[in-house]
Amino acid sequence: MSLNLAEELVDNPDSIVTQHDYILYSKTTHSYSPACLKLLDLLDYYVPKIERAYVEEGKPALFCNTYNWEPLFVYALGYTPIGYTEMGRYSDREDMQVSEDHYQFPVETCSMVKCVVGQLHKRIGAFTIKRILTNSTGCEPFNLAWEIMRKQGYEVFAYETTYRGPTVTGERLEKLVKFMIEQLLDIAEWVTGERKVDEEALREEFRRKNRLMKKLKKLLELRVTHPFYVKSLATIMFLNVGLSNYFGRPKEYEEGIDLLIEELENEPVNPDDLKRVIPIIWGGGTGQEFGVYEAIDQAGGSLLGFRDAPFRLVNEDLPPLEAMARYVYGNARAGAGVYTREVLESEYNRLGARGMILYGYIGCSYSSVDREMFRRYFHEKGLPCLNLEGSFQVGAPHGQLLTRVKAFVEMLTSTH
Amino acid sequence: MSVLAKEVLDPRRINELTDDVVVGFDIGSRTGKAVLIKDGRLYSVITPTAVFTQQTVEKLLALLAADSGVFLDQIDFAIGTGYGRVAFDLKDTRKKIITEITCHAMGAYYLNSDIQSIVDIGGQDAKAIRVDPKNGHVIDFIMNDKCAAGTGRFLEKVAELLGLTTEDLGLVSLQATEPADISSQCVVFAESEVISLSAKSESPANIAAGIHLANARRVKNLFNRIGLVPEIMFSGGVAHNVGMKKAVEQVLGQKFIDVKFDAIYTGALGGAILAQQTLTSSKLDMAINI
Structure with missing residues (x-):
């Protein structure tokens, strides 16, 4: 897209339709920040670059989940991870139709799954990445999707879902750790053909992950005093997507984050910004409905806290596979919703947030229970929560979803 | 005027x-x-x-x-x-x-500052709103827009199926002797139920009352999420429907406050x-x- 077209998007935000449009729009609205532009470029070309490098240079890559430990492990095995949930960003209505008409997914199935299936379907027969690392998740539609893709010629490897109950400690936890180490070796064997892991490579990834988590934490602190410098969409992309998979280019990602920290440290604090800011926590997944973030910004809100905020570091003192396993069971995605709630609560305390948006996808029964639990928990603490259900489908968010977001921010503004 | x-x-x-x-x-x-x-x-x-x-x-x-x-x-x-x-x-x-x-919250506050809850049913969605009686600000709200059921558009459709005008649907429902049991929460299936009840010679009054009660239960569900505090006001286009007003009052167990402005x-x-x-x-x- 030409610069003119990008400027046109700023002049006429209604013409923004695709997720790519939103990224271009973000580039224009962040034109003052070389760091944001660099990171938005990485985001923009994330999947196409990996696919091109695979085709043209034979650089190994695979699709995997975006849980923050999985891409880390894939990097350590010498592969570049593509978070398959990112594929929704490249989807359109046609992808949904492929899932519903060709594969007979019921209409009410989660749009995230349908978009991923549609995107993978388009790659059948093409020379491109055909390996999918996944887990036997509790999400039935995804399980079905992987079975279908296996039949369509994709090489799918599913390990057992990691789940640690809130009361699991002691001997039971040690058994889980051992089990996870075996699973990590299973994954390594499937990816590389050898049942072993280059421990130094894994250690290097731990160092990178911990370093970046600390940097992202610092970035989030700086955003409290500069709440409008990086807008909501860009922040969530840099954090939720970027910290998980580094947009396929870890070195460049880290450089972008360093530059952004430097920019924020040198940017004077505007006292008016601090007066008018309405700190909101984003208590959902990344969400491919980018217009929702724009609606929050336009309404005067600022997403300053996140469900995926860096929380626990990897223990670098342990043997690498054990450290990896303990990290898996110790982070917010270890299974039970209370772990995520801990992160949200820590964000609430850190920010003195005024509201929380709990976002999930239509048709995702998996996340809807957690969201309802969080809503009740924080409501009792006096924190207003908005339970939002959105779609993974490309296109502008529907009006009623925007009404909810805007009314929520208006409510928080008036009660200030 | x-x-x-x-x-x-x-x-x-x-x-x-x-x-x-x-x-x-x-x-x-x-x-x-x-x-x-x-x-x-x-x-x-x-x-x-x-x-x-x-x-x-x-x-x-x-x-x-x-x-x-x-x-x-x-x-x-x-x-x-x-x-x-x-x-x-x-x-x-x-x-x-x-x-x-x-x-709506501010409008209600100016009509009667004792109002703390609003049922707002419009053409395409239904909302429950909690109002701060000190200043008319929104305390909490919830919207139901998953489908057309429970909205003014749905009531228009039902009126059409019963051969009534939208205005008459509410009035006719007041004559019900035994409101029909409408189980479906989906406009498409509810439409089938209405057709099926008509075929069984159920009276339009009983069907209309049943539809209003089904919609009223949806309103109650909304308030289950955000809490219902009197005084309560009924706003939006469907507030003109006397049958709907009666059904919501019945299901909520509360009377709507009367305001002097439409x-x-x-x-x-x-x-x-x-x-x-x-x-x-x-x-x-x-x-x-x-």
């Missing part, structure tokens, strides 16, 4: 009105409403929603001019709300876009009040900065 503000608004709020000439435009999915405040009078107009928001706005402006003699260039500030607010434009007149949720204008009235408040606060800001 026009009324004196002091005749319809809460006496506790009357002195808060200013001399600014303001309009609240509520562009709903089925009708566009506008309320103009000038010299202590409220002028209210309504028109069916046109294909383009701007056409609706122009029609409302023409109706207001005919009633009040106030033209666009004499309006100090306007607020646009309702689903059509996104395309709302008034050329050079100062304006702001605010959601209907905030506007409840369909609550959002537009709230918009007009918010327009005055916006002007007042901007004048205050200017005074502080001088």
Whole structure:
């Protein structure tokens, strides 16, 4: 897209339709920040670059989940991870139709799954990445999707879902750790053909992950005093997507984050910004409905806290596979919703947030229970929560979803 | 039509009105409403929603001019709300876009400051809103827009199936002897149920009452999430439906408060009040900065 077209998007935000449009729009609205532009470029070309490098240079890559430990492990095995949930960003209505008409997914199935299936379907027969690392998740539609893709010629490897109950400690936890180490070796064997892991490579990834988590934490602190410098969409992309998979280019990602920290440290604090800011926590997944973030910004809100905020570091003192396993069971995605709630609560305390948006996808029964639990928990603490259900489908968010977001921010503004 | 503000608004709020000439435009999915405040009078107009928001706005402006003699260039500030607010434009007149949720809360507060809960059923969605009785701000809200069931559009469809006008649907339902049991929460399946009940010679009154009760249960579900605190007001286009009003009162176990201004204008009235408040606060800001 030409610069003119990008400027046109700023002049006429209604013409923004695709997720790519939103990224271009973000580039224009962040034109003052070389760091944001660099990171938005990485985001923009994330999947196409990996696919091109695979085709043209034979650089190994695979699709995997975006849980923050999985891409880390894939990097350590010498592969570049593509978070398959990112594929929704490249989807359109046609992808949904492929899932519903060709594969007979019921209409009410989660749009995230349908978009991923549609995107993978388009790659059948093409020379491109055909390996999918996944887990036997509790999400039935995804399980079905992987079975279908296996039949369509994709090489799918599913390990057992990691789940640690809130009361699991002691001997039971040690058994889980051992089990996870075996699973990590299973994954390594499937990816590389050898049942072993280059421990130094894994250690290097731990160092990178911990370093970046600390940097992202610092970035989030700086955003409290500069709440409008990086807008909501860009922040969530840099954090939720970027910290998980580094947009396929870890070195460049880290450089972008360093530059952004430097920019924020040198940017004077505007006292008016601090007066008018309405700190909101984003208590959902990344969400491919980018217009929702724009609606929050336009309404005067600022997403300053996140469900995926860096929380626990990897223990670098342990043997690498054990450290990896303990990290898996110790982070917010270890299974039970209370772990995520801990992160949200820590964000609430850190920010003195005024509201929380709990976002999930239509048709995702998996996340809807957690969201309802969080809503009740924080409501009792006096924190207003908005339970939002959105779609993974490309296109502008529907009006009623925007009404909810805007009314929520208006409510928080008036009660200030 | 026009009324004196002091005749319809809460006496506790009357002195808060200013001399600014303001309009609240509520562009709903089925009708566009506008309320103009000038010299202590409220002028209210309504028109069916046109294909383009701007056409609706122009029609409302023409109706207001005919009633009040106030033209666009004499309006100090306007607020646009309702689903059509996104395309709302008034050329050079100062304006702001605010959601209907905030506007309904403020409108209700000015109609009666004891109102703490609002049932707002419009053409395409149903909302439950909790209002702060101290200032008319929204405390909490929830919207039901998963499907057409429970909305004004759904009631229109049912009326059509029963061979009634939308206006008559509520009246007819009041004659029910035994409301039909409508189990479906989905407009498509509910439509099948209505057809099936008609085929079994169930009376239109019983079917209409059953439909209203099914919708009322959805309203109750909304309040289960955010809490129901009296006084309660019924706003939005469906507030005109006496059958729906009776059903919701029955299911909630609470009576709606009576207001002296047509409840369909609550959002537009709230918009007009918010327009005055916006002007007042901007004048205050200017005074502080001088």
